[in-house]
Amino acid sequence: MNDGTLFYWFMWMGWIIATFLIKKGSVRNHSIFITLTGITLSDTFIPFSLGNINATFLFFLCIGLIYLIKHTDQLFFYVTSCFIVATAYVSLELFALYDPVKLFFDKKYMIIIVLASLLILFTKTYRDLFYIPIIGLVIGDTVFQFLIYRLSATIEIGSLYVMDLLVSTSMMLLFMVVLVDMFKKLRRTAFNKVTSAKQI
Numbered sequence: 001m002n003d004g005t006l007f008y009w010f011m012w013m014g015w016i017i018a019t020f021l022i023k024k025g026s027v028r029n030h031s032i033f034i035t036l037t038g039i040t041l042s043d044t045f046i047p048f049s050l051g052n053i054n055a056t057f058l059f060f061l062c063i064g065l066i067y068l069i070k071h072t073d074q075l076f077f078y079v080t081s082c083f084i085v086a087t088a089y090v091s092l093e094l095f096a097l098y099d100p101v102k103l104f105f106d107k108k109y110m111i112i113i114v115l116a117s118l119l120i121l122f123t124k125t126y127r128d129l130f131y132i133p134i135i136g137l138v139i140g141d142t143v144f145q146f147l148i149y150r151l152s153a154t155i156e157i158g159s160l161y162v163m164d165l166l167v168s169t170s171m172m173l174l175f176m177v178v179l180v181d182m183f184k185k186l187r188r189t190a191f192n193k194v195t196s197a198k199q200i
Contacts, residue, residue, distance in 0.1 A: 004042070004160030010167045011039050034063065042163065050155045051145070057138060057158025060166070064134040067127065078132065081122050085136025088118055089165075090144045097148070108164060115169045120176070129173040137166050 018031035037059060044055035068078055092114060096107040115133065123129055141162050145155040 006168045007163040010171045011035050054158030060134045061138045064131045067131045081132045082136040086140035089140030093144050111165055112168045116172045119173055130170050133166055133169050
C-alpha cells in the first residue's frame, strides 16, 4: 500500500461523517475545518536549510499546541504522554532500520498497534486520542529524521508515511471508544429491561 493512502482515506471518511452525520455545532465545524485543511495542505512542503516539513504536519502541531495551552493545568501529564509516544516511535523506527529481519509483519502496522496500545493506557478523554499522537509523532519524527540525517542526507518531517501513522492510530482508538460506548449502552438497556421485568 502506497504511503498516504490511509491518510487520505481516513481524512475523507472523517469529512463525510462530520458533514452528513454530526449535528450542526462547533464540533462539526471544527471537524470539517481540520479535515479539509489537512487534506488541502498535505501536498505542500515548507523547505528549510536541512530539508522540508509537511504543511499539514505543522497545521496539526499548531492545533495540538493550542490544546495544550488551554489545558496548562495538566501540562505535566501531556508532556509525559507525548514523550512516551515519541520515544516509542523512535525506538521502533530504529529497530526496523537496523534489524528489519526480526519484524513479524509490516513496520507501519506494527507501529500503529503499539502506539494505539500505549495511548489506550494513559489517555483520559476522547480529544486526547487526537492531540497526544500529534505532538508525540511530531517530536518523534523530528528526532528520528535528525538521527538518520547522515544516512539520508536530507530531512523530511511529516512525510505521508508518518501522516498514515497519525491518522490511522487516532481512527483506531476512536473506533474502539465508539465500540465500548455502544456495548455500554447495550448493557445498560439490557439491565433496565431485566430490572423492569423483575418489578412486574
